[in-house]
Amino acid sequence: MKKFDLIISGGGMVGSISAVAACQSGLSVLLIESNKSPFLTENSDMDLRVSAVSWQNIEYLKKLGIFQNLYSNRIAPYSHMQVWDTRSQAHINFDADFSSQSCLGYLLENNNLVQAAWKSLDSYPTCEIITGHSIDSLENTGSQVRVQLTDGHEFKSRALISAEGRKSKVREFVNIKTTENDYHQFGLVAYLSIKDAPEFTAFQAFNEGGPIGVLPMGDNLFSIVWSLPKDKVDYWLSCDEQTFEQGIVNALSNHEIAPKVTLKSARVAFPLTQLYAERYFNNRVVLCGDSAHGVHPLAGQGVNLGIGDVQLLFELLDSSVLKDDLLLHKNLRKYQRRRISQVKETSEMMSFLHHMFKDDNHIKKPLRSLGMNLINQSPLKKWFMAQAGS
Numbered sequence: 001m002k003k004f005d006l007i008i009s010g011g012g013m014v015g016s017i018s019a020v021a022a023c024q025s026g027l028s029v030l031l032i033e034s035n036k037s038p039f040l041t042e043n044s045d046m047d048l049r050v051s052a053v054s055w056q057n058i059e060y061l062k063k064l065g066i067f068q069n070l071y072s073n074r075i076a077p078y079s080h081m082q083v084w085d086t087r088s089q090a091h092i093n094f095d096a097d098f099s100s101q102s103c104l105g106y107l108l109e110n111n112n113l114v115q116a117a118w119k120s121l122d123s124y125p126t127c128e129i130i131t132g133h134s135i136d137s138l139e140n141t142g143s144q145v146r147v148q149l150t151d152g153h154e155f156k157s158r159a160l161i162s163a164e165g166r167k168s169k170v171r172e173f174v175n176i177k178t179t180e181n182d183y184h185q186f187g188l189v190a191y192l193s194i195k196d197a198p199e200f201t202a203f204q205a206f207n208e209g210g211p212i213g214v215l216p217m218g219d220n221l222f223s224i225v226w227s228l229p230k231d232k233v234d235y236w237l238s239c240d241e242q243t244f245e246q247g248i249v250n251a252l253s254n255h256e257i258a259p260k261v262t263l264k265s266a267r268v269a270f271p272l273t274q275l276y277a278e279r280y281f282n283n284r285v286v287l288c289g290d291s292a293h294g295v296h297p298l299a300g301q302g303v304n305l306g307i308g309d310v311q312l313l314f315e316l317l318d319s320s321v322l323k324d325d326l327l328l329h330k331n332l333r334k335y336q337r338r339r340i341s342q343v344k345e346t347s348e349m350m351s352f353l354h355h356m357f358k359d360d361n362h363i364k365k366p367l368r369s370l371g372m373n374l375i376n377q378s379p380l381k382k383w384f385m386a387q388a389g390s
């Protein structure tokens, strides 16, 4: 039976970044991805799933050599963010601190990041990749993990990372329970072109029903994430293009951009829920990314939290730690404690904002106006900026 230091199940953004971090720490890695070929190539159609990756996490991706493998004509920096409430004068503006950073972050298609990480893995002979199969059973006792794949092959390792996303099978195998809260919303994603919008600027408008995020991908192209109540999403997915474009203009009202909008892609929607795993490890199996936590996408924090998990995990894991039961468990407890607290802080703030802005309750309305304008002028703004980097 072939043995690795680490098996990683799930080769999406978080799993493939973990694999590169592990290889860079000198570990041998088996990466298992259940899809056959999840990637984008240089000329393929735009991936509808886009992420805003914070400046701090971009720096980490540079250190891992992943950023350099992104198709550079398909990524876009953003330096400003304008946030407003369409039902009042309340607004907040965020700008990059150009003394220490060149932008707030980059917008990139999820599959561009995945292909870049997989390209980095090509240069590590210590990494093997299996696609089109998944773990069928696992044993997680003593000082190693044994897995059997759906094709019957068996492997063992000193530890196993689940980066399988929200519906992780490995998480079930090791009996880690989750709590899931339904936001009763879907996130509708699509591309638009918007004429004469300010450059390098992302927008977020809070509406009754949910916020809309508008992310600049360069050349007047924008990716949107429109959070809609469940009973409205089918209408906005299937209405004709003109009606949809007018819906976007209305959802961005009360702001100087007064956009001229053209729909440029298909429309797809994802259910929005908050998810917490009750623990982040069991013996030698560790959860990372959406396997461990799911947050509302209103501030684009999901993959940023996942990259934060990877960064801390590989500060705490190396080959000597993996060989030492006591030290490994001590370090995994530290990982769990720190990440649960960070994730909770971010996720609860997203939930608070979701509840504050989603309806026109007469108590919430004046409170959110006051709150947004106060934040815009106070040190709390720094807290929001710091969250974007976690």
Ligand SMILES: Cc1cc2nc3c(=O)[nH]c(=O)nc-3n(C[C@H](O)[C@H](O)[C@H](O)COP(=O)(O)OP(=O)(O)OC[C@H]3O[C@@H](n4cnc5c(N)ncnc54)[C@H](O)[C@@H]3O)c2cc1C
Residues within 6 Å of the ligand: 009, 010, 011, 012, 013, 014, 015, 032, 033, 034, 035, 038, 050, 051, 052, 053, 110, 133, 134, 135, 163, 164, 165, 166, 167, 168, 169, 170, 187, 188, 189, 225, 270, 288, 289, 290, 291, 297, 299, 300, 301, 302, 303, 304, 305, 306
């Ligand atoms: C509408 C929307 C907009 C968002 N916008 C942003 C944003 O702007 N910024 C941001 O930071 N986050 C954003 N997110 C969140 C972000 O997409 C997720 O946090 C991120 O995709 C999590 O990455 P992951 O690698 O942990 O999981 P996933 O992306 O779910 O990847 C899991 C991988 O594991 C594979 N897999 C699944 N099961 C198995 C198995 N049993 N065996 C082997 N492989 C398996 C899958 O095929 C996949 O490749 C958004 C989410 C939504 C819904």
